[in-house]
Amino acid sequence: MRAGHYLAFSGGVGGAKLALGLSRSLAPEQLTIIANTGDDFQHFGLHISPDLDTLMYTLANVSNIEQGWGQQRETWNFLAAMESLGADTWFQLGDRDLATHVLRTQWLQSGRSLSEVTKQLCARLGVAANLLPMTDDPVRTWVCCTEETIPFQHYFVKRRSQPEVSGFQFRGIEQARPQPRFLECLNSANLKGVIICPSNPFVSVDPLLQLPGVRELLQASAAPIIAVSPLVGGRAIKGPLAKMMAELGMPVTATSVARHYRGLIDCFVVDEGDATLAGQIEDLGIQAAVTRTIMHSLEERVALAEFVIDLVSSLGGVNQ
């Protein structure tokens, strides 16, 4: 049995795949998954947490794998009725998925924290893993585009990531407190490793890292910090990352992502197809590790998780 505690930082789809693998390789008490909440928003008066939902549904094995979001065996009659009532229907809300948002909103309105709500939803979905929002305070990602600065879901869903990106704002982040258990894990002598899942570094991981105190605690921790590249062969598996990087004037390679995490991570995991980038990454002072990072099957998710967990051990840390 492996000892020690692991933290995994994750956004939605790509991150959730590795989070699922980790949850199969580690005992529930050994893993805490911290979810980005910068994508959260209010829609039709409901509190929607897309990354938490994708993680919950993935861990509960009810996610719609093909689609990349939402639930299996979903139906769309609520949305059809909303459309016939003249409501905006740019954000897809399935009939089953809606139950999560309605319950979450009701519980939040009754004064529970997003952490408590998430814990409750996970328990009811049969998710044993510890899944936490990065903070219980509102942090909202806005995307600076050439024409205007817009909320993340407007950029990502309503505008289908079409506008040209020049930067990001995480509104509310200066006042936000990292979720207490998240801080506790970061401070724990039992922390064995931190795994940054293959999520978008700008909109999924940076909100976590920019929460007050988090970067300092990570840097002070003896536990190795490992990031898995969300790019393979210069392309994002999912989402607008490659397009964003080009618009931000960066070479669209895994090396750019490693450079983004420079000064924070100890090791960067790239796909076999990007093995030739290892030298560039090492030149940044970051150890490079090469393995298959594409995760189509559950076996591949577990295999990548095992690879990363073994890396943590080989890199050493306070508990080694």
Added chain:
Amino acid sequence: MRAGHYLAFSGGVGGAKLALGLSRSLAPEQLTIIANTGDDFQHFGLHISPDLDTLMYTLANVSNIEQGWGQQRETWNFLAAMESLGADTWFQLGDRDLATHVLRTQWLQSGRSLSEVTKQLCARLGVAANLLPMTDDPVRTWVCCTEETIPFQHYFVKRRSQPEVSGFQFRGIEQARPQPRFLECLNSANLKGVIICPSNPFVSVDPLLQLPGVRELLQASAAPIIAVSPLVGGRAIKGPLAKMMAELGMPVTATSVARHYRGLIDCFVVDEGDATLAGQIEDLGIQAAVTRTIMHSLEERVALAEFVIDLVSSLGGVNQ
């Protein structure tokens, strides 16, 4: 073309049938339908107005006729997901129906009145009739049962009208103001007639009548007031009325309903099957009228509406 303005008071299913008939017999500007809102309640943080919804759906021709509530072609995946999340599912919320509650709740939270919300929903559903909640203020019907006093929907849906009834409370009614346009109609010299639809007198009609000022304005009005019996042959077409009357110690007959409205109504319409009660009703000082009141088809709804409109004319009033 008939002249003058008509007010119809209605609860849910039974009342909605006659309201639909009236809406087919009168021009939109000639009819204002006032809905009971005592049945309204909050469920999962959503504002649900069962009688307004039944009226809206009936007038929009999207109601589920067999079921008596909700919409046609309804699906239940939201509720199934709520159940798997461990939520209470005693109140049936269909996927399509939910759109109404979510939009209403969002609009109410943004500061619109229930009247404005209802007007907007009606417009979007293509309902030309003027449909108003009896008040924009919260009035909540509680049912006094032998054991405890419980909110109406708990009595009616959760407990399936099983508890024995001893009375009713309309909480908030002393502070509630009748909807302004409702008052305007009652005060108007153009008011030609008031029609109390075949709804439950205790829980659907009494809330309207007990709003401050309504009874006085009705008594002061020259317009005839006609009620249609919700009982036929001592049985309610729908709902717990007959059971309630027995528990309240009243003979379960149309005559008892007429007696309940004594001092207010000019004429009481009973079904052909209750023709023998006409004498008893006249003895109460209320004119009795006999026709077929069972409304299975649209034609029967229009026929009853025509009968009642003709009655208004024959009874006369300020505009005759």
